[in-house]
Amino acid sequence: MTEPAACVFCRIVEGREQASFVAQGADVLAFLDLHPITEGHTLIVPRKHAASIGEVDEVSAVAMWSLARRVAAALGASGLRCEAINFFLADGAAAGQEVFHSHLHVIPRWQGDGFRIEFPPHYGAAAPRKELDDIAGRLRKKV
DSSP states (O other), X not given: OOOXXXXXXXXHHTTSXXXXXXXXXXXXXXXXXXXXXSTTOEEEEESSOOSSGGGSOHHHHHHHHHHHHHHHHHHHHSSSSOSEEEEEOOOSGGGTOOSSSOOEEEEEEOTTOSOOOXXXXXXXXXXXXXXHHHHHHHHHTTO
């Protein structure tokens, strides 16, 4: 995992690395992704280093989603091509996280934009209710 001193997003937060800022708040900021999936692809980042979403403090986590909602609305009103929005947060290497400073992607979408999220072959088959209830019970104990 990335230490704050080596973290590119921490360097952006500190002003030691360039970024094209969309918005800045007390707890979070938004800037354009250097390698955009589509034009306007924006990252929402907590100011305080946290490698995973579980490490992001409650105030910053709420601020991330609030700012993401505002950025999504701005994308829709900006004149950029934007028929829809994907919010995407990769949490951990197995989920595709590459920069280990938690961040939320706000990605403008349109039919035929070339971006795909693929589901495994078994997706669509309903899981047995007992299995779902057992899993929900395990999670309730930890929430």
